[in-house]
Amino acid sequence: MTRRLVILAALCLTAGPLVAQAPAPERPFGTLREQAVLRQQFLKERLETVLPRLMRENGVELWIIAMREYNEDPVFRGLVSPTTYYARRRTVYVFHDRGPTRGVERLALGGASQGGLYEAVRATERAPDGRPRELWGKDQWDLVARVVRERNPRTIGVNISHTHAFSDGLTAGEWEQMQEALGPELVQRVVRAERLPLDYMAIRAPSMGPTYRKMEELVHQIIGTAFSNKVITPGVTTTDDVVWWMLQRVNDLGLGTWFQTSVSLQRRGVDLADSTGPVILRGDVLHCDFGITALGLNTDTQHMGYVLRQGESDAPAGLKRALAASNRLQDILLAEMRPGRTGNETLVAALAQMRREGINGSIYTHPIGDHGHGAGAIIGLWDRQEGVPGRGDVPLVAGMWHSIELQATTPVPEWDNQPVRMAQEEEAEMAPDGTMRWVFRRQSDFHLVR
Numbered sequence: 001m002t003r004r005l006v007i008l009a010a011l012c013l014t015a016g017p018l019v020a021q022a023p024a025p026e027r028p029f030g031t032l033r034e035q036a037v038l039r040q041q042f043l044k045e046r047l048e049t050v051l052p053r054l055m056r057e058n059g060v061e062l063w064i065i066a067m068r069e070y071n072e073d074p075v076f077r078g079l080v081s082p083t084t085y086y087a088r089r090r091t092v093y094v095f096h097d098r099g100p101t102r103g104v105e106r107l108a109l110g111g112a113s114q115g116g117l118y119e120a121v122r123a124t125e126r127a128p129d130g131r132p133r134e135l136w137g138k139d140q141w142d143l144v145a146r147v148v149r150e151r152n153p154r155t156i157g158v159n160i161s162h163t164h165a166f167s168d169g170l171t172a173g174e175w176e177q178m179q180e181a182l183g184p185e186l187v188q189r190v191v192r193a194e195r196l197p198l199d200y201m202a203i204r205a206p207s208m209g210p211t212y213r214k215m216e217e218l219v220h221q222i223i224g225t226a227f228s229n230k231v232i233t234p235g236v237t238t239t240d241d242v243v244w245w246m247l248q249r250v251n252d253l254g255l256g257t258w259f260q261t262s263v264s265l266q267r268r269g270v271d272l273a274d275s276t277g278p279v280i281l282r283g284d285v286l287h288c289d290f291g292i293t294a295l296g297l298n299t300d301t302q303h304m305g306y307v308l309r310q311g312e313s314d315a316p317a318g319l320k321r322a323l324a325a326s327n328r329l330q331d332i333l334l335a336e337m338r339p340g341r342t343g344n345e346t347l348v349a350a351l352a353q354m355r356r357e358g359i360n361g362s363i364y365t366h367p368i369g370d371h372g373h374g375a376g377a378i379i380g381l382w383d384r385q386e387g388v389p390g391r392g393d394v395p396l397v398a399g400m401w402h403s404i405e406l407q408a409t410t411p412v413p414e415w416d417n418q419p420v421r422m423a424q425e426e427e428a429e430m431a432p433d434g435t436m437r438w439v440f441r442r443q444s445d446f447h448l449v450r
Contacts (some may be wrong), residue, residue, distance in 0.1 A: 027253075029211070040081055045205040046205045050200060050399075054199050061096070061153035061154050063156075064092065064157070065159060065170075068174070069089055069091075094106075094107040106119065107121050121143065141178065144182075145183070155191050156189045157193030158170050158191075164390075199397055201371075201376075204401055204429070208369075211295055212297055212401070215292060217440050219291070220440065220443075222246060227448075234282045235279065237280050239286075242263045246288070246290060255292050255293060256293040257290075259372060269415070280307060281307065282309045287305070288305075298369065300405070304422055304423075306448055315446045316412070317414070318411075318415065322420050325361070328357065329406050332354055335436075338396065339397055340395050343394060359408050360408065360410070363385070364382040365380065366378050366403055367400055367402055368401050378392055396430060398434055401439065402429075405423075406424065410422070426438060
């Protein structure tokens with residue numbers, strides 16, 4: 001036996017079987033532990049900078065958020081650490097504004113301190129065996145009432161709303177018990193602070209920006225690969241094949257999504273509206289709707305692609321003009337978005353300018369961030385181009401992210417003037433000075449399948 005074989009045999013006896021090591025997985029946003037540290041920083045910044053300002057702007061001195069396990073308030077995810085998945089039995093968060101000097105006191109009545117960001121308050125009594133026992137049910141509501149009475153706030157904000165889901169997290173059962181515990185005198189101080197939870201969930205902490213830009217860059221990369229010859233073979237690949245490649249890619253990267261990816265196509269002289277998973281052919285116009293979820297944040301992006309015919313090196317001029325019309329509608333909308341203007345006011349102004357310029361389109365833009373369809377002002381719905389009462393009456397605020405979602409339909413000469421729909425969606429942010437800017441960049445050229 002050679003010296004090399006002897007050494008190899010010894011290694012096998014001492015170290016177990018030799019197994020080829022798999023390559024390290026791709027981690028575009030770091031390990032789970034690294035992501036948790038970053039998300040905790042996001043939370044700390046929101047609680048320390050965004051929340052106090054909003055409480056004062058909304059005239060809320062004390063804010064109560066009460067919920068039970070598996071029936072969490074929509075604002076819950078924006079208030080807790082990444083290692084907290086659900087409320088604990090009953091959790092009541094109390095925020096008390098003690099003024100600009102002393103700041104906002106944060107109490108967790110039930111649940112943990114969220115990494116030291118809250119003061120965890122417990123009500124205990126002695127069990128029959130003499131050991132401390134946490135109190136729940138009525139006794140926990142007694143603790144809530146005591147905490148409120150000790151602080152004696154002028155106003156008490158609760159999350160009840162007929163209009164906004166993000167502001168309507170207080171269930172009927174919790175509200176009934178809260179009223180009983182507070183008593184008539186304190187209940188008279190209760191206000192339905194709709195804008196407080198809505199704006200808290202809508203406004204992004206500045207430190208989120210670099211991470212979100214990286215997410216958007218990754219989205220563009222995945223779409224760029226999906227709408228290329230690396231994934232699509234004309235005449236063979238179906239739209240469903242592309243969908244599942246994109247979803248698998250997201251899964252392989254350790255990421256998630258908040259809706260089912262879709263890929264559709266338009267074809268000259270053919271109505272494919274009712275087609276399911278058609279084969280992609282040369283000359284087809286492709287469209288995708290795709291988003292990822294990472295670090296508690298969500299994206300929502302729609303891009304267009306074109307499958308080159310034999311001999312073509314670019315999309316036909318008519319299709320490029322159609323895409324340019326959609327880009328122009330994006331410009332119009334961003335120019336009309338400004339702090340203090342409501343979603344409905346923005347919609348009316350943008351559509352008026354669109355018509356003056358002869359563009360045939362529609363706008364259905366929504367906030368994005370903690371949720372895909374996020375909190376804050378919406379600017380139209382696909383079937384409500386006259387405006388949306390309530391949800392569209394909310395003003396835009398600096399620090400929000402929006403999915404600029406819209407479409408422009410243009411006759412294409414090379415397709416015998418067949419109308420071709422260019423639906424695009426791209427994330428933009430309202431900067432602190434109120435100007436709008438793309439988080440990463442928008443699509444202005446087709447993804448080309450050669």
